Amino acid sequence: MKTVFAKSAPGRQGVWPQAPAKDPSAYVPENLLRKTCAGLPSLSELDVVRHFSGLSRQNFGVDGNFYPLGSCTMKYNPRFMEAAANLPGFTRLHPVLPQLKGAGRHCQGALEVMYEMERLLCEICGMDAFTLHPMAGAHGELTGAMIIAAYHKDKGNKRTKIICPDSAHGTNPASAAIAGFEVVSVPSKDGMVDPEALARVLDDQVAGMMMTCPNTLGLFERRLPEIVALLRQVDALLYYDGANLNAILGKMRVGDVGFDVVHLNLHKTFGTPHGGGGPGAGPVGVSRRLTPYLPISRVVRLKDGQFFLDYDRPKSIGYVAPFYGNFGVALKAYAYILRLGREGLVRVSENAVLAANYLRKRIEKHLDIPFNRTCMHEFVASAVNLAGRGVRALDIAKALLDKGCHAPTIYFPLIVREAIMIEPTETENKATLDRFVDDLVDILSSASADPAAVLAAPRTLPVSRLDETRAARAMELTDDS
Numbered sequence: 001m002k003t004v005f006a007k008s009a010p011g012r013q014g015v016w017p018q019a020p021a022k023d024p025s026a027y028v029p030e031n032l033l034r035k036t037c038a039g040l041p042s043l044s045e046l047d048v049v050r051h052f053s054g055l056s057r058q059n060f061g062v063d064g065n066f067y068p069l070g071s072c073t074m075k076y077n078p079r080f081m082e083a084a085a086n087l088p089g090f091t092r093l094h095p096v097l098p099q100l101k102g103a104g105r106h107c108q109g110a111l112e113v114m115y116e117m118e119r120l121l122c123e124i125c126g127m128d129a130f131t132l133h134p135m136a137g138a139h140g141e142l143t144g145a146m147i148i149a150a151y152h153k154d155k156g157n158k159r160t161k162i163i164c165p166d167s168a169h170g171t172n173p174a175s176a177a178i179a180g181f182e183v184v185s186v187p188s189k190d191g192m193v194d195p196e197a198l199a200r201v202l203d204d205q206v207a208g209m210m211m212t213c214p215n216t217l218g219l220f221e222r223r224l225p226e227i228v229a230l231l232r233q234v235d236a237l238l239y240y241d242g243a244n245l246n247a248i249l250g251k252m253r254v255g256d257v258g259f260d261v262v263h264l265n266l267h268k269t270f271g272t273p274h275g276g277g278g279p280g281a282g283p284v285g286v287s288r289r290l291t292p293y294l295p296i297s298r299v300v301r302l303k304d305g306q307f308f309l310d311y312d313r314p315k316s317i318g319y320v321a322p323f324y325g326n327f328g329v330a331l332k333a334y335a336y337i338l339r340l341g342r343e344g345l346v347r348v349s350e351n352a353v354l355a356a357n358y359l360r361k362r363i364e365k366h367l368d369i370p371f372n373r374t375c376m377h378e379f380v381a382s383a384v385n386l387a388g389r390g391v392r393a394l395d396i397a398k399a400l401l402d403k404g405c406h407a408p409t410i411y412f413p414l415i416v417r418e419a420i421m422i423e424p425t426e427t428e429n430k431a432t433l434d435r436f437v438d439d440l441v442d443i444l445s446s447a448s449a450d451p452a453a454v455l456a457a458p459r460t461l462p463v464s465r466l467d468e469t470r471a472a473r474a475m476e477l478t479d480d481s
């Protein structure tokens, strides 16, 4: 596709000034005037609309097609949330408006949303307090790891290590390391954390452990109570990576089962859009003993009912984000939670788990599923049996693109070879799920009959197979059309 500059034609314009532009030197100081032309393209409004609409159609999104990206919960993003986030009372706010009385009345509504949203998340997760500041799941992990460090420092505990299961998402050890911890990996047994192996690595240097439950295999950690008890013995804190919360909404509250810190991904579980780098939001919830360490500011309700941002928190880990995080994302998720309500949220998880198990049962006849038992909201298949034909998980993922389906997550979790991680979410209907299986079966049979065809996929997209490292590191942004 041509760049917008290549489409430029001299003399075309989209806006007709009412009056001829005055000599700019009359109102722009001399030192700020351009010496050379800005080099903007000359295009009509229609040219511009077609250009950007065309680009948007090349982008793959949930609005267009099925997106079974395991671990990432790519669900439909309901439009009513956009309406809520577009209310001018919110969009026209300035982040440094006075908070109280007079002009402060303009931001009281936004502060109330933040306050209420924190209360809702506390209710959903069984935590004592939440902060909405972290701007992504990984940012929430870093915030949580810093809170864990602050807790131990305050108690005079010398703690240097954080434990992560070998099934952990890569951001878990990365966040722990950035927060200054040494990362200790604990091996899984039968796809779950093994308390015996955990006991072997547990000592009085351990600050905490990061867990995902259900884990990245989509399996519920059945021995969770033993794990909690082991950690409590050495005053180590338990961190809940909430990326998989879509499986347990309204079924289990992570605070009730012994987690001390949790991050949520509003852009996964609570229906706000994501992809292309954001924006997201990764609120962090904590148990009562950790509330003093939450980042500043904290939104509080004063006796007269007004809301106020409190910065006077001596034990706080400080700022983790400018202002209050991605407020618009929190606002959309707030609308989502209110619209679904208590029963709706439970149904989200029930249907997500049902859809995943339906797919698992249909796919088990065609692909190996290493830990094949009732799963939660996702499951992990393996393409290892296709190796004899020279076909890998990557090739199946690429072939699915030609069928108009986004590729599932592949090669993660690391403990499954040739992993294909499938998460359908609750928002897809049975016909879509059936079509996905039919497409997959079709690809698998062509992998037997004509592996070369699968290896050549995708054929229908603007680009086929890229050197992914080079594409990211040595981007070519020139127009070669």
Ligand SMILES: *Cc1c(COP(=O)(O)O)cnc(C)c1O
Pocket (backbone or CB within 6 Å): 071, 072, 136, 137, 138, 139, 169, 171, 172, 212, 216, 241, 243, 244, 265, 280, 282
């Ligand atoms: C997505 C994900 C994360 C990281 O969240 P981001 O919002 O992408 O930073 C962490 N853990 C798991 C299991 C995830 O799926």
